Amino acid sequence: MAGIYLHIPFCRKACHYCNFHFSTSLRQRDDLLEALRKEIHMREEEGRHLQVETIYLGGGTPSVLKGPEVGDLIRRIADHYNVADGAEITLEANPDDLTAPYMVDLLAAGVNRLSIGIQSFREEDLVFMNRSHTGQQAKNCLVEAARAGFRSLSADLIYGVPGMKDDHLLENVALLSGAGVDHVSAYALTVEPRTALDHFVRTGKVSPPDEEQAARQFHLLKQALDATGFQQYEISNWALPGRCSRHNTAYWRGLPYLGFGPAAHSFDGERRSWNVAHNPRYITAIMAGTRDFEQEWLTPVQRHNEYLMTGLRTRWGVRPGDMDPPGREAFLAGVVKYVERGWVRQEEGSWILTDQGQFFADGIAADLFLEEG
Numbered sequence: 001m002a003g004i005y006l007h008i009p010f011c012r013k014a015c016h017y018c019n020f021h022f023s024t025s026l027r028q029r030d031d032l033l034e035a036l037r038k039e040i041h042m043r044e045e046e047g048r049h050l051q052v053e054t055i056y057l058g059g060g061t062p063s064v065l066k067g068p069e070v071g072d073l074i075r076r077i078a079d080h081y082n083v084a085d086g087a088e089i090t091l092e093a094n095p096d097d098l099t100a101p102y103m104v105d106l107l108a109a110g111v112n113r114l115s116i117g118i119q120s121f122r123e124e125d126l127v128f129m130n131r132s133h134t135g136q137q138a139k140n141c142l143v144e145a146a147r148a149g150f151r152s153l154s155a156d157l158i159y160g161v162p163g164m165k166d167d168h169l170l171e172n173v174a175l176l177s178g179a180g181v182d183h184v185s186a187y188a189l190t191v192e193p194r195t196a197l198d199h200f201v202r203t204g205k206v207s208p209p210d211e212e213q214a215a216r217q218f219h220l221l222k223q224a225l226d227a228t229g230f231q232q233y234e235i236s237n238w239a240l241p242g243r244c245s246r247h248n249t250a251y252w253r254g255l256p257y258l259g260f261g262p263a264a265h266s267f268d269g270e271r272r273s274w275n276v277a278h279n280p281r282y283i284t285a286i287m288a289g290t291r292d293f294e295q296e297w298l299t300p301v302q303r304h305n306e307y308l309m310t311g312l313r314t315r316w317g318v319r320p321g322d323m324d325p326p327g328r329e330a331f332l333a334g335v336v337k338y339v340e341r342g343w344v345r346q347e348e349g350s351w352i353l354t355d356q357g358q359f360f361a362d363g364i365a366a367d368l369f370l371e372e373g
């Protein structure tokens with residue numbers, strides 16, 4: 001099993017909190033598409049032995065592409081790689097792009113799952129975050145997506161936004177669960193370096209997100225989604241039964257993936273590589289028949305630590321039986337204190353974070369890491 005990721009590095013507007021790789025100038029859009037097509041072809045050899053179960057167009061905002069352009073990219077992947085029947089093909093989209101005719105085009109292009117950047121249905125939150133869409137567009141696109149025939153819809157939400165009341169968050173959840181969404185990804189608003197939000201916080205224009213509000217809203221979100229039949233299968237991800245994102249689950253399980261486009265990462269089970277996060281450099285290199293990238297071979301210690309970092313965030317937890325002897329020993333010795341605190345529980349050979357432990361996931365994983373040497 002493997003996945004293919006395509007990074008589309010363009011956005012119509014820069015959200016104040018975002019530190020992903022994207023450009024708001026669409027000037028190089030056509031050149032970048034040409035380079036992407038070429039990279040798909042160029043790296044065919046790397047994917048020869050892979051059975052591709054998922055294709056994910058992320059960004060940036062892939063919905064800046066026209067339906068036939070999306071179809072062309074998917075077709076080229078199918079021409080050069082072994083794409084399984086029934087592969088999950090996801091496109092990240094913003095509500096303002098999702099018109100009824102566009103969604104018909106996307107279905108015709110082969111997209112069978114939309115991941116929609118809703119974030120909130122309330123105007124004041126959307127303005128605060130500098131999103132490109134309105135609350136009404138967010139509501140409309142869900143109705144239109146279901147009408148167009150999308151059977152698999154994921155929505156992103158953001159909580160912990162300054163001024164966002166608990167009731168507003170619950171309203172957001174209620175609107176999603178009544179609209180045919182089968183998957184929700186929810187993240188606390190965080191201040192990332194070199195973003196507009198970072199600048200506003202530093203200059204006192206806005207107050208930093210309140211950690212207590214974020215923790216409380218995370219808890220409320222869990223309860224509300226649980227009450228509407230969603231299962232939390234990763235700290236930030238919930239799905240109706242059987243509707244987990246196959247693409248993301250494969251990442252968390254350490255399966256190989258190929259990433260095309262600027263800033264895209266690839267992993268073959270031992271080596272991780274990442275393309276340059278710079279559109280002109282990416283295009284120049286690919287069009288010259290080379291690839292501008294960096295890479296690292298993961299040591300056994302790094303692989304163990306990544307397994308802890310990602311595994312502990314999932315509802316399947318980590319299994320000492322899947323660890324090498326030195327890692328297993330260190331893990332079993334280190335995890336005891338977290339079990340005593342009620343932050344980790346054991347279930348059929350797996351060690352899983354409790355609801356309380358989820359608040360400290362990254363800290364627990366880091367504490368259990370093995371050291372090199």
Ligand code: SF4
Nearest residue numbers: 011014015018059060
């Ligand atoms: S649309 Fe997505 S990728 Fe683009 S700036 Fe906003 S959050 Fe970032």
